[in-house]
Amino acid sequence: MGIRHLRALLEISKAGSFQAAAERMGLTHSAVSMQMKALEEELQTELFDRSRRPPDLNPTGLRLLEKAQEIINLYDSLAEAGSNQDDLSGLLRLGAIPSATTSFLPEALARLGQKHPRLQIRLESGLSTELTRELLQGKFDCIIITQAQRLDDALKPTLLREERLVVIAQKNKANEKIAKTKDGDITLLDHLPFVRFNHLTGVGRIIEHHLRTRGANLREIMELDSLEAIQRMVAKGLGAAIIPESSLTENSDLLVRPFGSPPVTRKVSLVEKHRGQRPDLTRALAEILKDALVTNP
Structure with a gap:
């Protein structure tokens, strides 16, 4: 079982079909099908209900999704283990509300990139409720949302503005x-x-x-x-x-x-898990965001 098999499984879950996942990954439909067949053979269990078209993840496949996301998170964080606070590296997965992406966030990300050129940012935009749910599911390392209600106890907010x-x-x-x-x-x-x-x-x-x-x-x-x-x-x-x-x-x-x-x-807040995979990266982003908001409110 390789990391690419788990990434393919997550893409199928997001895209809704083997074909859509293959297009997003730049692969053929048959290549994705072979990866899933190999994964099922190694785990000695079926992950999809193939009586439906397109095939849906069955209960076993759905349970595997959460573990697959955890493994991918750990894999993506390996680069961070060799970085220091003055030269951060690795991948930071960030979700943000649209109003942040069109106001203060571009300036903050540009500053972050200048300070830590080896750091990669993967940004997705969405609604606060969706982003919060996906943060809890492990899709993001941190999110920028409008804090409109009490957060889950597993989450820690940092007020930005x-x-x-x-x-x-x-x-x-x-x-x-x-x-x-x-x-x-x-x-x-x-x-x-x-x-x-x-x-x-x-x-x-x-x-x-x-x-x-x-x-x-x-x-x-x-x-x-x-x-x-x-x-x-x-x-x-x-x-x-x-x-x-x-x-x-x-x-x-x-x-x-x-x-x-x-x-x-x-209130616009940066939110992360109390036990997040990348506390150094989220801390660096929070510092840059606060500085950007002070100089360009």
Whole structure:
């Protein structure tokens, strides 16, 4: 049994079929099938239900997945054993929410690469809930998420930033007049169609909670994943929205008012396992992130 057999097993689980996994790995369908057949022969058990098309992992295969991920994690961390704090090496698997990848994260990763040129970063973007689940499953070494609720006891957060949420609307005299009134933020949202940021995201859940608390009467017309798209829709007069303040682009057509008094905030945290495979790498990333946020908030 080689590490490539276990990687192929994980790819099949992620991709959903032998063919899709083969395409992702740059192999032929028959090569992947032969790897799985060899793995089954060595383990002397079937890992797939081949009565279904495409074949699905059976209960034995599903149990093997977790062990396979642990073995791959250890294998990928071998390079780290020979590195020191001033010259880190190895692979850091990082998950991050989209708003981080379009704001402070590129600068931080560039600095990390300059400081530790032998360090490799594998980055994937996703929602906070998905990233947290995949961190617990061993897919990532650490994640950057909106910390919207209590974390699993196995996880350790490091706060990176706490930022205000703001209500945005098209800048015009009518909206400016509404915004100046008492509870002008909610009045704007009640007055205009609501362009919602994906309610499944961490910040989306925070927004939803505070809207319910304040009894907002909304006419929802859109739900989007892109903060940039939301701002462009709002700037064209299509409605009002709530977004993190750090996500604001330079747009003179937007009216911006804090959401709530005192303003509602969201916490963006770097999260890892208490017993993670790469504490030196995650510590180095946390230090770079904090420094990047101080110099470029």
